Amino acid sequence: MSIAKLWKTNKMLSIVIAVYIVLAIVSPSKGLLALQNSMYYVFEMLLIMPVVFILTALIEGWVPKESIAKGFGEGSGIKGNILAFLLGSFSAGPIYAAFPVCKMLLNKGASIANIVIVLSTWAVVKVPMLATEAKFLGPSFMATRWVLTTIAIFMMAYIINKRVKKEDLPAEQATGLADSASAIRIDTDYCIGCGVCARLSPMIFKMEGDKATVILENPNPKQKQKAAETAERCPVSVIHVE
Numbered sequence: 261m262s263i264a265k266l267w268k269t270n271k272m273l274s275i276v277i278a279v280y281i282v283l284a285i286v287s288p289s290k291g292l293l294a295l296q297n298s299m300y301y302v303f304e305m306l307l308i309m310p311v312v313f314i315l316t317a318l319i320e321g322w323v324p325k326e327s328i329a330k331g332f333g334e335g336s337g338i339k340g341n342i343l344a345f346l347l348g349s350f351s352a353g354p355i356y357a358a359f360p361v362c363k364m365l366l367n368k369g370a371s372i373a374n375i376v377i378v379l380s381t382w383a384v385v386k387v388p389m390l391a392t393e394a395k396f397l398g399p400s401f402m403a404t405r406w407v408l409t410t411i412a413i414f415m416m417a418y419i420i421n422k423r424v425k426k427e428d429l430p431a432e433q434a435t436g437l438a439d440s441a442s443a444i445r446i447d448t449d450y451c452i453g454c455g456v457c458a459r460l461s462p463m464i465f466k467m468e469g470d471k472a473t474v475i476l477e478n479p480n481p482k483q484k485q486k487a488a489e490t491a492e493r494c495p496v497s498v499i500h501v502e
């Protein structure tokens with residue numbers, strides 16, 4: 261892949277690398293410190309994100325769309341709000357781990373309001389955090405903040421649900437050529453770039469950077485069969501074959 265293409269597909273990462281290089285030249289000690297801090301977070305993410313992606317993929321594969329839509333969808337009412345509140349409250353891990361989970365819930369029919377509730381509770385009122393807060397700042401401080409924050413979360417969910425529509429959100433990226441999109445496609449949002457598909461079926465899949473893409477136009481039944489077999493080997497089940 262050319263440098264220009266790498267830059268185009270990883271703009272943010274390229275900018276960060278350029279900033280590090282400039283910092284290392286201007287002030288090597290600060291550059292080193294920044295690199296050490298970044299590495300700390302990179303390792304933290306490497307420990308957490310694979311588990312999150314696998315859990316997300318398992319829920320996506322095993323929990324029927326109807327169950328998510330019923331539990332967290334538009335028609336779920338206050339019951340759905342409470343469920344979303346509990347999901348966020350009893351979550352573990354940093355807030356960035358919540359995004360793939362919420363994206364999957366949205367794709368399966370959860371409402372915007374419930375996604376706001378999951379994200380917000382995950383970020384500011386999850387139970388392990390409350391226990392630590394009570395220990396350091398006292399139960400009364402924690403309880404008052406919890407009540408006020410919970411009220412604010414429900415108000416926010418109501419307002420955002422009114423203002424933001426699902427059509428306003430970025431559509432799920434799916435690769436595949438136009439006329440075969442329904443035959444073989446990959447949910448690239450969840451592809452972890454292991455390359456198994458491209459190795460097993462190089463006539464059907466190839467890697468583009470750290471994501472797999474479908475290269476086969478008009479697959480015949482035999483090729484679809486091969487794609488389906490390959491799909492079974494994808495560790496996060498993101499290949500779909502009609």
Ligand code: F3S
Pocket residue numbers: 446450451452453454455456457458471472493494495496497498499
């Ligand atoms: Fe991605 Fe699955 Fe292929 S994770 S690289 S689509 S095997």
